[in-house]
Amino acid sequence: MSISQILDNIAQKGPAFEAGHVWLAGAGPGDVRYLTLDVALALGQADIIVRDALVSDEVLALGAQAEIVFAGKRGGKPSAVQDDITASLIDFARKGKKVLRLKGGDPFIFGRGGEEIEALREAGISFRVLPGMTSSFTALAAAGIPATMRGISRAITLATGHAAGTEDDLDWLALAKTKEPIVVYMGLKNIGTIAGLLMTGGRSGDTPVAIIMAATTAQERIFIGSLKNIADDAKRENFEAPALIVIGDIVSMRHRLGIS
Numbered sequence: 001m002s003i004s005q006i007l008d009n010i011a012q013k014g015p016a017f018e019a020g021h022v023w024l025a026g027a028g029p030g031d032v033r034y035l036t037l038d039v040a041l042a043l044g045q046a047d048i049i050v051r052d053a054l055v056s057d058e059v060l061a062l063g064a065q066a067e068i069v070f071a072g073k074r075g076g077k078p079s080a081v082q083d084d085i086t087a088s089l090i091d092f093a094r095k096g097k098k099v100l101r102l103k104g105g106d107p108f109i110f111g112r113g114g115e116e117i118e119a120l121r122e123a124g125i126s127f128r129v130l131p132g133m134t135s136s137f138t139a140l141a142a143a144g145i146p147a148t149m150r151g152i153s154r155a156i157t158l159a160t161g162h163a164a165g166t167e168d169d170l171d172w173l174a175l176a177k178t179k180e181p182i183v184v185y186m187g188l189k190n191i192g193t194i195a196g197l198l199m200t201g202g203r204s205g206d207t208p209v210a211i212i213m214a215a216t217t218a219q220e221r222i223f224i225g226s227l228k229n230i231a232d233d234a235k236r237e238n239f240e241a242p243a244l245i246v247i248g249d250i251v252s253m254r255h256r257l258g259i260s
Helices: 002-011 039-044 055-061 081-095 113-122 135-142 172-178 190-200 231-235 251-258
Strands: 022-026 048-051 068-071 099-103 127-128 157-160 182-185 209-213 221-226 243-247
Touching: 002 039, 022 039, 022 113, 022 172, 039 055, 039 099, 039 127, 048 055, 048 081, 055 099, 081 099, 081 113, 099 157, 113 127, 135 182, 135 243, 157 172, 172 190, 182 190, 190 243, 209 231, 209 251, 221 231, 221 251, 243 251
Parallel strands: 022 099, 022 127, 048 068, 048 099, 157 182
Antiparallel strands: 182 243, 209 221, 209 243
16 A cells, blocks of 8 residues: 555545634654654645744645744744734634644643634634644654653653743752653753752752753754753753753663663
């Protein structure tokens, strides 16, 4: 069976992408190889693709027939306002367009997918969610770092680091006490604050830490260090967003598995 036949079979099993509908889709961690077949099919059917900053050009090339609308949100840089993004989804749908809201990773993992669906429901717009490969778990697996490992971890926390040190911050002291690994999204700018709070909460300064920048793409860079030095290391190595920070003994598995 050819790839075309496989895709046709999948398309026949799923609901039709109808005019006036909005589909929220996850584009995975970056590389087009990690795109799901369901999302690939939707890309080829959409009239308008409202894309995030972390969606690659290779992925967008599958939707060459569609109008591309940029709605990226990047820390410290000019970004689209969430209310404006949501309003545009509703407006395009009311104009009878097939709207694909395309997000990096999965739409429900720090993707504001839930917020956008609430607004679509209130506006009476039909929607569908197309899951994507979560950036954190895909990046860890591709880097040779098991998200869970018997004898090392019993749980894992996905956390956002953009509010570190503010009133909206997480309780890093409590997270430190779990001794379980933490994957931090959007935390590169505040990694010094996060590391300090974790050490205050009882995490050893020697706890292994990995920074995975631009995971799965040609620009990917991986750095392995320790919690006490990671802020200085990240600055010295000129790491930039998008980057995931992995904190915990699971990071040491990369070396144990012979991956470098």
